[in-house]
Amino acid sequence: MIKFFNQHIENFLVKESGYSKEDVILIKDKYKTEITDDLKKGHITTNIGLVSGSVTGTNPKEAAEALKKNLINLDGVDQIEVAGPGFLNIFLNRLYFVNLITDSLNAKKAYGTSNLGEGKKIQIEFVSANPTGPLHVGHGRGAAFGDALGRILEASGYEVSKEYYINDAGRQIDILTVSVLLRLFKCFEENSFPSSGYKGKYIIDISNEIDKKDCINENQLKTIISNLPSDPEEEIDALIRNFKNEAIELWEHTKNKSLNVVLGLIKEDLAAFKVDFNNWFYESSLGAVGDKDSKIYSAINQLEKSGQAYKEEGALWLNTENVGDDKNRVLIREDGRATYFAADVAYHKDKVDRGFDRLINVWGSDHHGYIKRIESSLEGLGFSKESLHVQLVQFANLFQGKEKIKMSTRSGKFFTLRDLMDEIGVDAARFYYLSKQADQHLDFDIELAKSQNKENLIYYIQYAHARICSLQNKYIELNDSLPTSIKSIEDGAYLACDKLIHEASKFPGVVERSAVALQPHLLVFYLRDLAHQFHSFYNDNPVLKESKENQESILQSLNLVRLVIANGLNLLGIDALEKM
RNA sequence: GCGCCUGUAGCUCAGCUGGAUAGAGCAACUGCCUUCUAAGCAGUGGGUCAGGAGUUCGAAUCUCUUCAGGCGCGCCA
Known part of the structure; x- marks a missing residue:
């Protein structure tokens, strides 16, 4: 619909406005046509008058009036107002307005998708946590964000590849390996265990799976752990060196085993978190x-x-x-x-x-x-740095109510992503992560994420979806199947759904904006607004007490709202609930 | 010191490719269930959009600057 008007507007600019070519280019670049925030302003609004006025130095209202004359006779237009300083507010006629419902409902799961990306290949690399331990809550945010972004871009016509870069070649892996070996041979008392080593319980679990204990004898062990430097970093490096010198075969075996176990944990957690990668890239495959x-x-x-x-x-x-x-x-x-x-x-x-x-x-x-x-390295290799976009994700602080949960990776005391999933569920966790712009600090309040009221947006949105499903079920009990007619909306006899339909019609635009801006949270806030419109409607209108014809129209409109919520949540990787 | 990010209602945050009266939730106060899920709805109060200057017909949004807070500045990964 917006495209339709833009074509006519641009046609007008080129052929009838009398503006110079340069001005037309400038205007085209700056003006925008969008769905109005409020039906009082019609269905569609454009700032073309203001932009033309400012570019050509003419009166904005006159520019708007000229265009109004041109657009008023178009199919689908009921009336056009020049409003405020020079906006054009377009009111669609009922038939066109109603088409929004039927077209969207027919599109089903495809409603909201577009071909914005024109099949361009886009790669998202995310999480890529060092495979030295299980994922924690900090990684969860990157996981939820990258995955949602992938879904949104895919829906917007990009060919998306999601990749995890595994740092399996560096010192961190050596430290993992040495930590496992130290546990295997119980070399240190708990309080003298090297402070630079990994101390989590999973290290002990891994050590229990190493079956090559006898590759090394007591004397060798003594050599390895004697005369160690006092500096923690030097101490751990010395241990690594010593183990490699004394028992390279055991070392390699342990290293591979540890890496595989940890990677297995990470993969399991991500799968449970509904994050799928197309490719796992090993740093070691880059060679030496x-x-x-x-x-x-x-x-x-x-x-x-x-x-x-x-x-x-x-x-x-x-x-x-x-x-x-x-x-x-x-x-x-x-x-x-x-x-x-x-x-x-x-x-x-x-x-x-x-x-x-x-x-x-x-x-x-x-x-x-x-x-x-x-960026510099890309340019040095002859590529444009513009092809790379680095999206920063701030860490998340964990709160239980007002109390901050402290975490220390070194000591192995941390709240893992798995703990979080167990505690509040996958969908609630994903949603909470996505409910704020990625590059802003996030206070993850576990109590809030579990709470079942309006303050917790996921429940508010899910509740709207479930309420509609429940209404639909009731209707089916009484009438056998869902209606297909929207007659009373079409002929203007029933107007109470107009706001809902209007709001739902914004959905594709929101998906597009979140794809362009790489911001899934736009979807979150849009869904909240839509849910709010619904709850408000639901409260004011006892649907099943309406006339048969009105009921049919309402059920159709609500089905559209339900579809948008389901599709929207799906883009965030969240399942819509039919019952709560 | 240099670089990046942030500062919007008492609190937590939306809005930022400049646009029509700055929005939600929480907290406070007031209403709404003999009715389809009250996990909800409606209303009242609450703002120099950190301060200042500039660009513009128009600035929370862009530029500069001051102040306040966070983070980063390894032949670590």
């Missing part, structure tokens, strides 16, 4: 810098050849200052080992090589200083 056939070698080699990377003080540096980074960054350390950054550069090159039109990285906001580096 020393290997000329590896992806990491090839990426770095390319940067060196193009002059972006240079040697200094024995290390290989990437010039990232050229995109505004504070300082240049090291790719290959003095001792020849690649940095995490180098692997990430190769990873991003690989992403682009795989043919994605757009890349979205969902990162914890503590990584924001890292963005410029990656």
